[in-house]
Amino acid sequence: MIADEQDRTVARLRHELGAMDVHAHVDQVDRMLRRVHTRRREQRQHTVQIVAALAVVLIAVAGAFVVSWRQAEPDLATPAAPVVEWPMRGNLVGDMALHERAEALWRGAGENGPTGPVRTIYAGKRVDRSASMVVIAMVAPMDGGRSRVAFVTSAVSIHGVADETKLFLRAVTTAEPGQRAIGFIAAKPASGDEELRGGGAVGFTLATPGATAIKFRSSTYDMEFEEEQPIEPDGVVWLVGQTGMAAWNSTVQVAALAPIAVRLAPALTDPDVESVTLTTVGQTTKAIGDVRPGDLIVTAEGLVGVAGADGTVDTGLTGLSSIGTVQIARSSIPGNLVERAGVLTFEATGPGELHPGNRVVLANGDLVINLGRLGQDRLAVERLVDPNTVTTAMRVRQR
Amino acid sequence: MREDLDFDGFVRERYDQLLRYAVMLTGRRWDAEEVLQEALVRCLKRWRKVPADNAVAYARKAIYHEFLRSAKRKPLVTLDEIAGQLDLEDFAGAVVAREHVLAVLQILPPRQRAAVVARFWLDLTEAQTAVELGCSVGTVKSLTSRGLAKVRETWKAGAVEHATVVTSPGRRWA
Known part of the structure; x- marks a missing residue:
């Protein structure tokens, strides 16, 4: 290329590249940040799942030597016990004052409150950088083998502070006979909740004793989302999902002979779902x-x-x-x-x-x-x- | 937590600049936003290790590598194809679509394109461009020279043909 032609090309390139302007509205930047944080959360969860899966494989291989004579996986073959008979689980099960406060809150909830005896089946605290919360799950038997279920929780904290002294009724629902999981999703922050970084929904699932994994599925607004999540030793899967994830677009399945999708309860601050x-x-x-x-x-x-x-x-x-x-x-x-x-x-x-x-x-x-x-x-x-x-x-x- | 806040602040402050770089590489805002999103996810993953005084260069590198990854999945396009996808209303002093700098850049192979953008928009020296693209100075010289030659040929041909491509009025970049 002749030198002055090259100079003219360079000059034109500099001029036109410099004149090109691209702007983004602040909303577009916010949306991008939300997507970036969501993708990062998903990557972290994925990593945890791989590690958990490897651990499960190791345990399974080791266990196979011990129980290789067994023909069936008990979790798949055993029908789920009624929710009211589930054992009490969680790292706060010994805090009787906490149970009493939670029960009093539920009983004082008017039409959402229970009639008859109430039993706590879970009391635990999750402390995590993305969302910390205390959850107390209680059940009250109803007619026909069904159970009324309530979730009393603390406010959601993104600073690792789950304050069990300030509780409120987060969600109520009805569990059907044989239901293998209960839970809720709060699609938007309640009063006192701190909004997740980048926005998003929080949820909680408690599975029938002995279950090892749930499949969480959501058709929320910008992606098909389906993934298997390991259940923690106390029976819980904490859900921290992207904005839009809600009770009306999400389900969980627990491994069973005939997997049945379980509906999660909406928070009382979200639209009512039945x-x-x-x-x-x-x-x-x-x-x-x-x-x-x-x-x-x-x-x-x-x-x-x-x-x-x-x-x-x-x-x-x-x-x-x-x-x-x-x-x-x-x-x-x-x-x-x-x-x-x-x-x-x-x-x-x-x-x-x-x-x-x-x-x-x-x-x-x-x-x-x-x-x-x-x-x-x-x-x-x-x-x-x-x-x-x-x-x-x-x-x-x-x- | 702090690093998340710092990361968000950094993105808010530099978003237009990073997006513009991604647009120059990909040629389309839609593709640029995809590349930028994946690059920012990578930045967030290592944010604690990113030197505060070099965060923009780090983000640019992430964009460049993400762009190369995405470019592998996409065939090179012809000038007419890319010209038809431009909306000239967004750019001051726009020329006809086939001669628009974005259209012309798109006919360059990805590494040539990145070298040209680094040298003549970012105004980096050959040595700095070599660091930016992770190659030798000699490679930068070669990529830039071949890229410039193609750009010059395209503009020269355009000046002879006086070709004008009308773009779809419905397409918007913002």
Whole structure:
């Protein structure tokens, strides 16, 4: 290259590179930071799981010499004991004053409180850099082998301080007969909770005695998330997940002959979630259970429909604007779902670039529920839940 | 905890600068954000060991290595392909898409592109560029020379053809 031509090229390069400007809005930086912290948390968890898995393999190999004559894995074959019969576990089981305070709190919780005897099945403290908390899990027997379950906790701390002197009722739920795990997810901080670094949800799962691992699954807004997590010796798996993880989009499974997804309770500060049964006759889908008009009927994968009179579920996705904002999950590009020549289509009403595979969600404050996914043409929307195939679901109601 | 706070503060302060570097390497903001995210995760992993006075260079290196990793998965594109993906409204004094500096950079192989950006945007010396890219000074000279030659040829050809590519008005970078 001739020297002056090279000089001109260099000068033009310097000029044009210097003139190029790229700016990010502060929200975009915040979103990036949240994603970075979430990815890092996931990497840490993954590392812990690998170490735990190696330990399990070593123990299993060693144990095989001792128990090689045994034909079946007891955990897989043994039906789960009723929740009310689970042993008391946790590193605070000896603190009777703590149990009494927790029980008094639950009993004073009005319609969320128990009737009859109450038993503590877990009392423990987790101290960790990401989230520290005290949890007391209590059960009260109900009719039909079911149990009322309450989780009294301290506030969440990100500074390693779980103050067991300041407790409150975090969540209540009902455990079905044979249920192999109980737990809750707090999708957003309650009053007094410190927000996780980079945002996110906290949760707690207590598994049936003898179980060794749970499979936690969430369809939260920007990723399919499914991973097996080892259960700690006291029966617990603490959950620290990304923003958006919530009771209405997450389940756990404990290894069993027929794994059944267990619903986690929402925190009392999150929208209310209860199980419902769906029946479809002809073109009509009905939700059976504690259902009111306006309730959202969902599975952990996404929206089934909106409950109307008599539990009838409107399974159409084109009239949701009165309930929340239809938008792309990650980029928050707003839009509408419309039928175009019989095809469910996303019409953007705001700026932004759509990509095949983008998830379309219904957002109402912290409540974000999957609707579908953009196809290759970036317009047609593939629905994530087929209402005709769902028989058990959840109803979600803003409190 | 402190290091997390420091890390967040660093990212907030330097985000535009790091993103711009990633855009120059990848050519598209969408790809740049992906590369930047993975690079920042790597930085966060070793944040305690990152010297405070050299954090930007450390982050740039992480971006460069992440860019090389991502580039292995993507074929080189033609000038017309990359030009069609640009939105010129974002850049002051933009020329036609095929001659835009981002489009021209995209036809260079990844290491040549990084060398050109390091020398003529970051204004690093050949020795500093060698440290930045983890190669010898001789390699930097060779990469820069070949990169410059390709850029010059492309611009020269563009000036002859007066080619104009109209980009999609719907595409936005921000």
